[in-house]
Amino acid sequence: MPAPRTVLLTGAAGGLGTLMRELLPAYGYELRLLDLRPVEGAPNAITADLADKAALREAVRGVDAIIHLAGISLEAPFEKILKANIEGTYNLYEAAREEGVDRIAFASSNHAVGFTPHPEGEAPFDASALIPIDTPRRPDTFYGLSKSFGEDLAQLYWDRHGLETVSVRIGSCFAEPSSVRMLSVWMSPADGARLFHAALTAENVGHTVVYGSSANTRLWWDLSTARALGYDPQDDSEPYAEKLIAEQGELDPENVAHAYLGGHFVNDPPIWPY
Numbered sequence: 001m002p003a004p005r006t007v008l009l010t011g012a013a014g015g016l017g018t019l020m021r022e023l024l025p026a027y028g029y030e031l032r033l034l035d036l037r038p039v040e041g042a043p044n045a046i047t048a049d050l051a052d053k054a055a056l057r058e059a060v061r062g063v064d065a066i067i068h069l070a071g072i073s074l075e076a077p078f079e080k081i082l083k084a085n086i087e088g089t090y091n092l093y094e095a096a097r098e099e100g101v102d103r104i105a106f107a108s109s110n111h112a113v114g115f116t117p118h119p120e121g122e123a124p125f126d127a128s129a130l131i132p133i134d135t136p137r138r139p140d141t142f143y144g145l146s147k148s149f150g151e152d153l154a155q156l157y158w159d160r161h162g163l164e165t166v167s168v169r170i171g172s173c174f175a176e177p178s179s180v181r182m183l184s185v186w187m188s189p190a191d192g193a194r195l196f197h198a199a200l201t202a203e204n205v206g207h208t209v210v211y212g213s214s215a216n217t218r219l220w221w222d223l224s225t226a227r228a229l230g231y232d233p234q235d236d237s238e239p240y241a242e243k244l245i246a247e248q249g250e251l252d253p254e255n256v257a258h259a260y261l262g263g264h265f266v267n268d269p270p271i272w273p274y
């Protein structure tokens with residue numbers, strides 16, 4: 001598909017939104033920013049809640065594509081998740097459908113499959129041991145459940161309305177990995193920008209689900225659906241391994257928080273602060 005020029009970036013004030021705001025313009029995008037909170041250094045950003053259908057309709061009008069990052073990014077009571085992530089994502093898809101937007105990149109999460117046991121043994125794992133993209137969904141939290149919903153919503157809007165989505169099950173996208181688990185699931189910000197660019201420009205994606213991580217030596221999951229979009233990850237967490245393992249020790253198979261893709265989200269999830 002011709003490279004989209006104008007892209008609505010929801011969740012622009014957040015951690016990932018801030019990284020993508022810095023990196024994506026180099027790919028030629030003109031970003032329109034939206035968040036519940038003001039976006040630092042961007043006086044023209046739209047301040048709006050995903051609950052505000054009229055504001056969303058106006059925000060998506062005229063854009064070529066959307067990168068949807070806004071929402072609660074940790075665990076929270078079901079009612080809050082329902083409002084922000086489930087109804088909010090529905091509101092955005094409806095606005096996109098009504099305004100004829102063709103393509104959305106949806107920030108799904110590894111926590112949609114967080115209760116999947118990760119491969120055991122020594123990395124690098126052979127391809128047959130990697131978690132496939134069509135592994136049954138096993139959310140580890142209400143948060144993960146909302147990402148599972150978002151993937152199904154995206155499938156429905158493709159099947160029924162022809163609105164294309166790439167759902168990116170992001171691992172951990174931060175400047176550096178900060179835990180031994182992240183050695184397996186880390187996505188460098190530069191690879192994150194590469195993946196979102198691939199998600200917006202690949203032809204005929206329908207609804208495609210991909211894992212979002214760098215080409216980590218200790219990778220747990222299969223990146224082939226992401227690579228099929230043209231994603232060519234350039235980074236690997238391995239240079240951080242020695243220091244993190246010296247500080248934190250190897251993953252302990254007896255510890256439940258070490259046994260699943262979702263890590264500590266399975267038994268002690270971080271809670272959304274507001």
Ligand SMILES: NC(=O)C1=CN([C@@H]2O[C@H](COP(=O)(O)OP(=O)(O)OC[C@H]3O[C@@H](n4cnc5c(N)ncnc54)[C@H](O)[C@@H]3O)[C@@H](O)[C@H]2O)C=CC1
Nearest residue numbers: 011013014015016036049050070071073107109170172173
């Ligand atoms: N950073 C990561 O490693 C991962 C991120 N993700 C997903 O990527 C997205 C971005 O993640 P982060 O930047 O880390 O999260 P974040 O919490 O830093 O940013 C989320 C942003 O969404 C905004 N927001 C929340 N509710 C909203 C609403 N009702 N209306 C409008 N804006 C609202 C917040 O104000 C915040 O700026 C989230 O959807 C998250 O679930 C998924 C997996 C891993």
Ligand SMILES: O=C(O)[C@H]1OC(=O)[C@H](O)[C@@H](O)[C@@H]1O
Nearest residue numbers: 073074109110111171172262
């Ligand atoms: O699994 C992880 O590390 C990440 O997963 C997510 O979905 C969260 O939004 C992010 O804050 C976590 O750090």
